[in-house]
Amino acid sequence: MNTPDREHRHGYSHDKDRYSARLKRVEGQVRGIQRMIEEDQYCIDILTQITAITSALENVGLSLLDEHLKHCVAGAVHSSADGASGDAHTAVDAKVEEAMQAIKRMVKS
Template sequence: MEESHAHTHSYEPMKADLVRRLRRIEGQVRGLQKMVEDGRYCVDILVQIAAVKSALHQVGLSILESHTRGCVAEALRERDREEEKVDELIQVLRQFTKL
């Protein structure tokens, strides 16, 4: 499902915020690694894992919303590969909501 676009991605206006949030998540993951290395209490580690999962999920939702409002909506408006875009959206929703 990898698709390369020559045009600007729908998340472009929020790209700096997304990168900032992903860097924060990266720091949280490094912190988790250190917690395990230091032998921290299991519950503390699990709480931090839940926080990382939630933060990553929020980034994903932001990109998903942007994709839907941008790429998918544009395809529907222009009657350009609308069936393909809807199928792609359904597939990505299935993957995104998988546990």
């Protein structure tokens, strides 16, 4: 996994608060499911909540993937076009491969 220096801004940086709020909502939903199980709630109601959480996490993942493609991959393409060096093309290939691996993991889950 890449660990860029602290100066590097990711594509989602401008929306960190929104992502954080969405994930806190998911966290609350998970706690709600824990409570439902402790209270012996109906199975289907719990499964419905799990489906909602799964959907919410998938949406966060798709938004992050979109930001990655628009920012990181597009940035590598622009750098490649500006520099036109072999290293720049290798960086583009690496970013595209990284995105494809993330897509494959998302599709499998």
